Amino acid sequence: MLSESxxxxxxxxxxxxxxxxxxxxxxxxxxxxxxxYISEDSMKYVAALLxxxxxxxxxxxxxxxxxxxxxxxxHHIEVCTNISCMLRGSVKILEHIEQRLGITVGETSPDKxxxxxxxxxxxxxxxxxxxxxxxxxxxxxxxxxxDKLIDNLK
Amino acid sequence: MNLRPxxxxxxNAWKRVIIPDxxxxxxxxxxxxxxxxxxxxxALEMKPEEVIDEVKRSNLRGxxxxxxxxxxxxSFMPKNFDKPKYLCVNGDESEPxxxxxxxxxEYNPHLLIEGTLIACYAMGITTAYIYIRGEYGKxxxxxxxxxxxxxxxxxxxxxILGTEFSTQVYIHRGAGAYICGEESSLMNSIEGExxxxxxxxxxxxxxxxxxxPTTINNVETISNIPVIISYGWEWYSKIGTAKHPGPILVGxxxxxxxxxxxxxxxxxxxxxxxxxxxxxVPGDKGIKAVIPGGSSTMILRGDQLEGIRMDAESLKTAGSxxxxxxxxxxxxxxxxxxxxxxxxxxxxxxxxxxxxxCREGTDWMFKILKRFQRYEAKKEDIDLLxxxxxxIEGNTICALGDAAAWPxxxxxxxxxxxxxxxxxxxxxxEIVL
Numbered sequence: 001m002l003s004e005s006x007x008x009x010x011x012x013x014x015x016x017x018x019x020x021x022x023x024x025x026x027x028x029x030x031x032x033x034x035x036x037y038i039s040e041d042s043m044k045y046v047a048a049l050l051x052x053x054x055x056x057x058x059x060x061x062x063x064x065x066x067x068x069x070x071x072x073x074x075h076h077i078e079v080c081t082n083i084s085c086m087l088r089g090s091v092k093i094l095e096h097i098e099q100r101l102g103i104t105v106g107e108t109s110p111d112k113x114x115x116x117x118x119x120x121x122x123x124x125x126x127x128x129x130x131x132x133x134x135x136x137x138x139x140x141x142x143x144x145x146x147d148k149l150i151d152n153l154k
Numbered sequence: 155m156n157l158r159p160x161x162x163x164x165x166n167a168w169k170r171v172i173i174p175d176x177x178x179x180x181x182x183x184x185x186x187x188x189x190x191x192x193x194x195x196x197a198l199e200m201k202p203e204e205v206i207d208e209v210k211r212s213n214l215r216g217x218x219x220x221x222x223x224x225x226x227x228x229s230f231m232p233k234n235f236d237k238p239k240y241l242c243v244n245g246d247e248s249e250p251x252x253x254x255x256x257x258x259x260e261y262n263p264h265l266l267i268e269g270t271l272i273a274c275y276a277m278g279i280t281t282a283y284i285y286i287r288g289e290y291g292k293x294x295x296x297x298x299x300x301x302x303x304x305x306x307x308x309x310x311x312x313x314i315l316g317t318e319f320s321t322q323v324y325i326h327r328g329a330g331a332y333i334c335g336e337e338s339s340l341m342n343s344i345e346g347e348x349x350x351x352x353x354x355x356x357x358x359x360x361x362x363x364x365x366x367p368t369t370i371n372n373v374e375t376i377s378n379i380p381v382i383i384s385y386g387w388e389w390y391s392k393i394g395t396a397k398h399p400g401p402i403l404v405g406x407x408x409x410x411x412x413x414x415x416x417x418x419x420x421x422x423x424x425x426x427x428x429x430x431x432x433x434x435v436p437g438d439k440g441i442k443a444v445i446p447g448g449s450s451t452m453i454l455r456g457d458q459l460e461g462i463r464m465d466a467e468s469l470k471t472a473g474s475x476x477x478x479x480x481x482x483x484x485x486x487x488x489x490x491x492x493x494x495x496x497x498x499x500x501x502x503x504x505x506x507x508x509x510x511x512c513r514e515g516t517d518w519m520f521k522i523l524k525r526f527q528r529y530e531a532k533k534e535d536i537d538l539l540x541x542x543x544x545x546i547e548g549n550t551i552c553a554l555g556d557a558a559a560w561p562x563x564x565x566x567x568x569x570x571x572x573x574x575x576x577x578x579x580x581x582x583x584e585i586v587l
Binding site: 017064128 | 322
């Protein structure tokens with residue numbers, strides 16, 4: 001299932017750790033980056049690749065919030081609503097995005113384009129309010145900035 | 155140099171060493187041209203125990219929240235050991251209100267790498283893992299580039315700078331779990347487990363990663379090491395306050411005009427940080443409350459900030475702690491019930507679920523606080539809430555339980571009137587049974 005270049009990377013990673021179980025997180029990240037999410041079949045694949053019980057892989061995937069068990073939208077918008085962002089208006093930001101996309105927190109749009117989540121502090125308190133789409137942070141948000149962002153991604 | 159925190163003119167004269175103005179330090183050539191990796195060279199000419207001694211005498215205390223003396227922690231590592239030893243650099247940075255390590259990854263990554271190498275040399279470690287939270291994908295790439303450059307220049311890897319010292323430095327990416335900033339949970343995460351904290355003792359210096367001796371230090375702590383080696387412990391121990399010396403990265407967020415991370419000597423007055431560095435409160439409003447060191451630390455009343463300084467001792471006396479030095483300012487119009495409910499929600503979501511008091515207790519605190527938020531709470535709920543918090547504190551494997559209890563306890567202690575007011579305006583007030 002993993003591409004050849006990713007499999008090569010796995011072999012390189014093995015040199016970094018004394019056990020193959022330590023590769024669980026790095027390999028799950030690889031799967032998610034390649035497939036967009038981690039299906040049950042993928043988990044079975046990782047279990048076989050690393051010689052780890054499937055139950056362990058499932059346990060890890062369910063524990064970490066960034067690992068997605070289900071297919072999500074093309075753009076995963078995560079809005080921080082923790083305290084520093086809340087003090088600077090994240091509640092309004094979230095409401096505005098819900099209105100613009102026609103979905104509520106936790107939902108994926110029917111066209112699979114958007115998924116909206118509420119996130120815990122992402123370390124952007126000095127540039128609050130903020131949201132993240134994948135690895136990209138969008139900071140010092142205003143309603144206008146959000147409109148522009150959504151229009152550009154449409 | 156002996157900086158007195160009260161002297162503002164001298165304060166402004168503080169020449170930043172962790173995150174200097176120079177924005178090109180992430181480039182290895184530039185870093186090398188400006189004295190970079192000289193501290194490593196100097197350390198390699200010293201004996202490992204001399205390096206540990208230097209750090210001990212500098213009085214450097216961990217910047218990850220617990221303020222543990224770094225040199226002492228290092229001295230716990232066994233010497234002449236035949237099994238591998240490990241260093242974990244903690245860059246999980248998930249404490250709400252904290253955004254300092256990120257600046258180091260971005261603006262001065264080689265300082266972190268240099269500190270990591272010196273720490274490895276001092277403790278006889280050949281593998282270091284820098285654990286970074288999964289959300290920091292962009293900063294992981296920045297740091298990885300710096301590590302690759304350091305490898306290419308013979309500064310990391312085999313026979314560093316032509317000596318017999320070899321060390322590998324790897325980044326390990328987290329995947330979204332606040333608890334993984336707790337040191338034993340971080341080790342479990344590297345081992346490919348769920349991020350469950352471990353029971354201590356045994357402490358990591360005896361039984362750590364894969365059962366081997368391990369030291370875990372915060373990113374900012376490690377970044378102070380090259381500074382200590384370069385300038386010497388004597389110079390370092392005189393910066394800021396004597397019991398908690400050195401430069402500290404203070405983040406200010408919430409209701410301030412100029413939020414951000416500021417590097418300063420420890421012991422600067424809290425009010426000066428808020429008004430002078432962070433530009434004061436928008437609309438010249440008063441301050442209702444301040445969280446001084448990230449959401450886990452005890453909340454302070456805005457009218458009792460006079461005299462409080464940003465160092466471990468002063469904040470301890472004030473009934474709080476320096477934590478990760480993430481100051482969150484709340485102006486006079488802030489709804490503190492909303493604030494504490496959100497904080498309680500955070501700990502409820504992030505509790506790993508291992509210990510019953512924390513798993514169930516954080517849920518109950520959140521539930522009760524939601525009653526206050528909806529104007530449905532009764533008078534007894536204030537003490538019930540306090541009772542739940544008191545029964546979490548001290549009864550869990552790791553400090554997350556305490557971190558969840560402290561904000562609630564301190565909020566009730568300092569702002570009981572806010573809770574009482576909610577009860578008085580409760581929708582259930584007229585119902586007489």
